[in-house]
Amino acid sequence: MTQALIELSHLSFSWPGHPQLLDIPAFRLEPGQTLFLKGPSGSGKTTLLGLLGGVQKPDSGSIRLLGQELTALAAGARDRFRVDHTGYIFQQFNLLPFLSVRENVELPCHFSKLRARRAAQRHGSVEKAASTLLAHLGLTDPSLLGRRADALSIGQQQRVAAARALIGQPELVIADEPTSALDYDAREAFIRLLFAECREAGASLLFVSHDQSLAPLFDRHLSLAELNRAAAPCEV
Numbered sequence: 001m002t003q004a005l006i007e008l009s010h011l012s013f014s015w016p017g018h019p020q021l022l023d024i025p026a027f028r029l030e031p032g033q034t035l036f037l038k039g040p041s042g043s044g045k046t047t048l049l050g051l052l053g054g055v056q057k058p059d060s061g062s063i064r065l066l067g068q069e070l071t072a073l074a075a076g077a078r079d080r081f082r083v084d085h086t087g088y089i090f091q092q093f094n095l096l097p098f099l100s101v102r103e104n105v106e107l108p109c110h111f112s113k114l115r116a117r118r119a120a121q122r123h124g125s126v127e128k129a130a131s132t133l134l135a136h137l138g139l140t141d142p143s144l145l146g147r148r149a150d151a152l153s154i155g156q157q158q159r160v161a162a163a164r165a166l167i168g169q170p171e172l173v174i175a176d177e178p179t180s181a182l183d184y185d186a187r188e189a190f191i192r193l194l195f196a197e198c199r200e201a202g203a204s205l206l207f208v209s210h211d212q213s214l215a216p217l218f219d220r221h222l223s224l225a226e227l228n229r230a231a232a233p234c235e236v
């Protein structure tokens with residue numbers, strides 16, 4: 001079997017003082033695959049994504065990303081590994097409001113030499129990588145690049161967040177419900193742009209949502225309750 005991009009085994013997690021939230025015997029995501037993961041609000045989707053990024057540590061079990069056991073790394077090394085290999089589109093986008101659009105998109109390249117190098121190799125410079133990605137995602141107006149992130153519409157913020165996740169070609173792009181503020185046509189168009197960029201970069205996409213209508217667009221779709229033995233029976 002080829003190496004999985006993500007491989008979980010016997011993963012268990014609870015928030016301190018709360019009952020077990022996640023109990024996942026096994027899960028794999030293959031390189032280049034697009035996966036839609038659905039689950040109701042509060043079922044643990046964002047928590048699982050935090051574990052995959054090494055933000056949280058599991059109570060027990062194994063999380064391998066590109067063959068690296070995340071639980072074996074100290075916090076600083078885990079953060080570096082995450083920024084080198086994972087692009088994250090947050091549920092609330094989490095753009096830095098006081099930075100410009102360009103500065104927000106370039107941010108991962110300040111924290112990761114690997115991503116800065118890859119962005120420069122592919123596009124000539126980090127700056128060019130940022131403007132090219134934004135244009136591919138539909139933000140073609142050059143005056144937008146210098147605008148502060150807090151002066152953007154929701155749809156524009158979403159595209160900036162996607163460009164920031166994609167810059168420097170991380171192997172894994174994680175999208176945490178980034179389309180909930182858009183109507184169906186805009187959502188589908190955004191997802192198709194995201195697919196095109198991930199395909200070009202050879203990245204896998206793990207996309208989380210409770211909007212089931214998006215599922216058929218992906219290579220594979222799963223419900224968190226199918227993976228998670230700690231899920232309430234009504235969630236399956």
Ligand SMILES: Nc1ncnc2c1ncn2[C@@H]1O[C@H](COP(=O)(O)OP(=O)(O)OP(=O)(O)O)[C@@H](O)[C@H]1O
Pocket residue numbers: 015016018021039040041042043044045046047048091210
């Ligand atoms: N930092 C935290 N401390 C304690 N409990 C938390 C924390 N973050 C989340 N939880 C709890 O863990 C459970 C799962 O939350 P999570 O955010 O992972 O759900 P979700 O599936 O992403 O929901 P949504 O679809 O609303 O985003 C909830 O009961 C939530 O209250």
Ligand SMILES: [Mg+2]
Pocket residue numbers: 045046047091176177
């Ligand atoms: Mg969530």
